[in-house]
Amino acid sequence: MRLPVALGLAGAMMLGSRERGAVPSDAGRSIESHRPVPLPAPRSPLFNVVILSAQTRGLMSALWVENNRHWDELADQNTLTQLLGTGKPTQREYLGCLVGDVAGDTLFVRRLVHAKHLKQLQFAVAGDCEGIERLVGSFHTHPYRADSAGHALKERGLSPMDLKTFAAAPDLVTMVMWDLDSLDAATKAVDGSVRHPAAVQIR
């Protein structure tokens, strides 16, 4: 008698897991939220300071602007027309790979390169940074969404899903831009634990 109840619960949990920010199961950075994900070996070098090059910071702003376009033009659109690809162009999330190095107690984020196999959806993004030399982490954007009155809804900072994905990856740093000139970052401690929010210096 208990089996149908258990199935019902599992079904509800699966439905509940399809939250905003989840990536498609066929994506390179897929998230398997129901299996224990082994954490990477604690091999993160110790650093206390994150320095982002001013040039890369400028590129991040430009990418945010580019990918946030059209967010306020969708009042008459619905999800179906968007899924069918027949709707107007929409805002999209963007994913990039961060390249840099650790020197002393400092992580230098020097460059941003486009992720491979990039799949940009309205409120999710997938891609991979495999094979990129001196990869230190990833960068993505949170575009505005419009509420029913057409006002901008902003997802301020890294989401719980973003932090979970970061915790399971070998990356040292992850950054999200959620508004023009608003950046949120998380880093890994030497034991692999996530530090969030992490301060970032622009230089």
Ligand SMILES: [Zn+2]
């Ligand atoms: Zn995110």
